[in-house]
Amino acid sequence: MLEPDVPRGRLAPSPTGRLHLGHARTFMLAWLHVRSRGGELILRLEDLDATRCRPELAAGVLRDLEWLGLDWDGPVVAQSSRLEALSAAARSLRERGFAYPCLCSRADLQRAVSAPQQGDGELRYPGTCRERAASESEGRAFALRFRVPEGELEFEDGIAGARRFDVAAEVGDFILQGRAGLPSYQLAVVVDDAAQGINEVFRGDDLLSSTPRQLLIARALELPEPRYFHVPLVLDAGGRRLAKRADDLSLETLRALGTDPRVITQWVMTSAGFDVNERLEPREALSLFERSRISHQPVVLGEAALSALISGDGRAARR
Numbered sequence: 001m002l003e004p005d006v007p008r009g010r011l012a013p014s015p016t017g018r019l020h021l022g023h024a025r026t027f028m029l030a031w032l033h034v035r036s037r038g039g040e041l042i043l044r045l046e047d048l049d050a051t052r053c054r055p056e057l058a059a060g061v062l063r064d065l066e067w068l069g070l071d072w073d074g075p076v077v078a079q080s081s082r083l084e085a086l087s088a089a090a091r092s093l094r095e096r097g098f099a100y101p102c103l104c105s106r107a108d109l110q111r112a113v114s115a116p117q118q119g120d121g122e123l124r125y126p127g128t129c130r131e132r133a134a135s136e137s138e139g140r141a142f143a144l145r146f147r148v149p150e151g152e153l154e155f156e157d158g159i160a161g162a163r164r165f166d167v168a169a170e171v172g173d174f175i176l177q178g179r180a181g182l183p184s185y186q187l188a189v190v191v192d193d194a195a196q197g198i199n200e201v202f203r204g205d206d207l208l209s210s211t212p213r214q215l216l217i218a219r220a221l222e223l224p225e226p227r228y229f230h231v232p233l234v235l236d237a238g239g240r241r242l243a244k245r246a247d248d249l250s251l252e253t254l255r256a257l258g259t260d261p262r263v264i265t266q267w268v269m270t271s272a273g274f275d276v277n278e279r280l281e282p283r284e285a286l287s288l289f290e291r292s293r294i295s296h297q298p299v300v301l302g303e304a305a306l307s308a309l310i311s312g313d314g315r316a317a318r319r
Contacts, residue, residue, distance in 0.1 A: 007039025009200045010193070011065065011072060014046040015058035018250040021264070021301060021309070022204070022234035022242035024068055028268045028282060029231055030202035031070045032289040035282075042196055043072040046079045048188060053080075064251040068261050069282045077196065079188055086183035089191045089221060090144055090176050098220040099176050101142035102129040125172035141179040146186075146217065148173050153212040158229035159294060160205060165212040174213055190214045194223040205230035206241060231294060234271075237302035249306065263312050271299045279312070 011027050013019065019027075034041045045061065047053040062076070093099040129145065148168045156162050167174075176187045183191075193201065208230045218225050234242050242249055254264075262279035269276040269285055273295035276288065 009034040016052040145173040
């Protein structure tokens, strides 16, 4: 395992659809953040959602990242290959009183497999099963919920700054494991980050509210806590987060149109606040990258900006 002062980050795409320009921006900035300081980077496919993840989508993710010019260290790790370790962590939390069985409906539990996204309207769990006797769940399929302590949790984000969340008031007890034994996103990323020696998590700020939950899990499991860096998202012309269904913005489509991937690197850099006047590969951007210069504003990518990218003007695409 690396020393704490040596950066070790990760790219963690979920192969549930085609990567788009929003993914490209976040992943490239994450890559630059680690590589510019001589750190290591792993690639983990977060493929726990068996109903949406498919092998051809996973293969497409690898093609897209390689096309952009991003690399990683070591073999690709599929999160689904670590179910035994994830289940063991869930059992440990239950045995030590940090989690309890939940008998709520399947519909209430479905969303826990995937990362929560900004604007999804996540509802607070009212604690229905918190005081239910454990014997009532015997012989019945149940999920596991984390027993969230009361009070605020504070942490310092490397981009977003000081943040404070009251998980108990805002979310309540959240899912750790579904009825079928499938670990939730929140549990899986904490356990896998620790197992893979990740000491920096760089991702989109739609996951900022997940951070306090993940810190609570890490502390309960007595695992190291990585530093977090949340970068603003890319939005469409209507101010909405780009979705994987936006095929005209997918990297696969842009590649098929003959887009030069160096234009995307130029767009990523200029959209993040760097003055870059020419096309360049990610490695050529390493000497220019400084985390402190990353813009704190979301990027709006409308039709004019997309057309500029396709035509090869990465600087104009910023506007």
